[in-house]
Amino acid sequence: MDYMNLISIKLVFYAAILLVLLGYWVFNFTILYHLARFGIGTQPKKIAAIFFLGLICLFFASTVLFAGLDLNSLKDQLSGLLKLFFNTTYSL
Amino acid sequence: MILKSILNIFKESKNHFEGEETTEEVVLLIRRHPFFIIVRLVFFTILILIPIAVGIVFSSFLHANNLLSLFLFVSSVWYLFIWSGIFYALTMYTLDVWIVTDRRIIDSTQHGFFNRTISELHITRIQDISVQTEGVVQTFLKFGNLQIQTAGTEEKFKFSQIPNPTKVKDEIMKLSSAKI
Numbered sequence: 001m002d003y004m005n006l007i008s009i010k011l012v013f014y015a016a017i018l019l020v021l022l023g024y025w026v027f028n029f030t031i032l033y034h035l036a037r038f039g040i041g042t043q044p045k046k047i048a049a050i051f052f053l054g055l056i057c058l059f060f061a062s063t064v065l066f067a068g069l070d071l072n073s074l075k076d077q078l079s080g081l082l083k084l085f086f087n088t089t090y091s092l
Numbered sequence: 093m094i095l096k097s098i099l100n101i102f103k104e105s106k107n108h109f110e111g112e113e114t115t116e117e118v119v120l121l122i123r124r125h126p127f128f129i130i131v132r133l134v135f136f137t138i139l140i141l142i143p144i145a146v147g148i149v150f151s152s153f154l155h156a157n158n159l160l161s162l163f164l165f166v167s168s169v170w171y172l173f174i175w176s177g178i179f180y181a182l183t184m185y186t187l188d189v190w191i192v193t194d195r196r197i198i199d200s201t202q203h204g205f206f207n208r209t210i211s212e213l214h215i216t217r218i219q220d221i222s223v224q225t226e227g228v229v230q231t232f233l234k235f236g237n238l239q240i241q242t243a244g245t246e247e248k249f250k251f252s253q254i255p256n257p258t259k260v261k262d263e264i265m266k267l268s269s270a271k272i
Contacts, residue, residue, distance in 0.1 A: 035186065040121060
């Protein structure tokens with residue numbers, strides 16, 4: 001069986017997003033863990049609470065904005081953008 | 093009841109630390125002067141302003157090329173990473189502490205998430221304390237370094253860029269005198 005046929009660009013794209021998300025949440029969990037576990041006094045706990053609340057709000061906003069993206073036209077938009085930046089001819 | 097106990101950790105948490113002995117009392121909990129974290133926060137503030145500036149400058153271009161939704165998404169991801177960056181800096185600042193108890197001095201230095209150095213010095217071993225304030229910024233903002241010389245040929249114990257080093261020195265000397 002040719003396994004390469006199963007791997008599409010879309011699948012690689014989603015896998016990459018999932019990998020970045022996983023790394024991002026592990027990093028954030030480590031921040032929260034360090035503040036809650038090793039922080040001395042009330043200040044680190046307050047910082048951890050603010051961090052967590054802000055993170056949830058920002059992540060929600062990012063998810064909503066990602067859902068609003070038209071992934072089919074994204075490829076055309078990006079190629080148009082690249083063409084605009086790298087194929088521009090300058091005249092003095 | 094559960095909510096109340098959760099909220100209590102923001103109010104009632106004493107300055108307890110790992111390895112604290114029974115009946116040991118924390119006298120001082122010292123962190124670096126806030127100036128150092130404020131400098132970093134200013135840098136992050138500049139990073140926060142970048143997407144806003146780009147949005148204002150290129151607003152007509154983004155509208156014309158139908159790139160506004162993509163720009164907003166990229167900006168939100170940018171802010172997510174900045175948010176984590178800010179709190180990473182705050183974590184390192186918060187966990188970098190000097191604890192002065194009635195028995196010993198503990199220096200806990202955080203070099204990264206999984207890299208920490210903890211040094212300890214018993215109050216009775218203090219021989220000499222010196223305070224160093226260098227330059228205009230340190231003089232005006234009242235922060236500096238404090239060095240403790242211990243008995244023998246051991247390394248000096250150093251508190252770097254702490255606020256009010258003279259007051260800290262007096263407090264440690266008071267504790268040291270009481271122990272001798």
